[in-house]
Amino acid sequence: MPWIHITDLIQMYAEAVDNDKVKGSYNASSPQYINHSEFNHTLARIMNKPFFIPNIPAFVMKLALGEMSSLVLNGSRIDATKIQEIGFKFQYPTLEKALEELIEK
Structure with a gap:
């Protein structure tokens, strides 16, 4: 299940504008691949529910x-390798870190 923190998405757009190495299309997705079950369990744990x-x-x-149903059962395996290869660093590379920041607000 692809996901990305809004801050990383905005930084990715800024990188595309500022970095001459950015050519073609890139996946706007975090480097951590999770499934729907992992997402739900992580969210529940962060919220203490x-x-x-x-x-x-x-x-x-x-x-x-x-x-x-194939989208739900098989998921979508996209990754962030291409954007990382040009030097992009995620501020929120893990779901746990991203949710902790969002839920604190």
């Missing part, structure tokens, strides 16, 4: 969502 949602069988997701 209990979390329990049972796993939904794949065939139920396929019945409910049809072809779109």
